Amino acid sequence: MLLSSGNDKVYVFDNFLKEKECEKYLNSIPDIGFQNNSVPWDLRTIDITNDPIVEKVKNFLNKNLKLEINQAQLQNHNINSFCDLHIHDGRGRENTKYNSLIYLNDDFDGGEFKTKEGIKIKPKKGMLTFFRGDKVWHGVERVYLQDRKTIILWWQK
Numbered sequence: 001m002l003l004s005s006g007n008d009k010v011y012v013f014d015n016f017l018k019e020k021e022c023e024k025y026l027n028s029i030p031d032i033g034f035q036n037n038s039v040p041w042d043l044r045t046i047d048i049t050n051d052p053i054v055e056k057v058k059n060f061l062n063k064n065l066k067l068e069i070n071q072a073q074l075q076n077h078n079i080n081s082f083c084d085l086h087i088h089d090g091r092g093r094e095n096t097k098y099n100s101l102i103y104l105n106d107d108f109d110g111g112e113f114k115t116k117e118g119i120k121i122k123p124k125k126g127m128l129t130f131f132r133g134d135k136v137w138h139g140v141e142r143v144y145l146q147d148r149k150t151i152i153l154w155w156q157k
Helices: 019-026 052-061
Strands: 002-005 009-013 045-047 069-077 082-087 096-103 113-115 127-130 138-140 149-156
Touching: 009 113, 052 069, 052 127, 052 149, 082 096, 082 127
Parallel strands: none
Antiparallel strands: 002 009, 009 127, 045 069, 069 149, 082 138, 096 127, 096 149, 113 138
């Protein structure tokens, strides 16, 4: 399914991962819980660039694209965290063109994916999203009650 608002376009694929696959990755991400301040990136992510999930996503998306992975990570947006609108055009992500996220849980409040031009997505367990990370300004609403856990993939230009 394609979601579109203004110039923003985000592709959404429900049930990309089954429950059992989500649980495997979910159980690999430590809980952080409520924090008053932002938790440093390296304490809330785990590199999985060489994990088989990268090939699975690449094969699924590569019908018309020739995607090559830049990096893949397990990510925890813990309770009280959020992410301001941004694009991947600098700060170590200069080579990123596309982004994908796989949502591993949906038992949290808040944590919606958002874009500058008004797309909002309430994450569902197993959902895969895909968009131009270098063009679409995107972020995450504040997370409440439970940590929000994802697999995030950055695809090279």
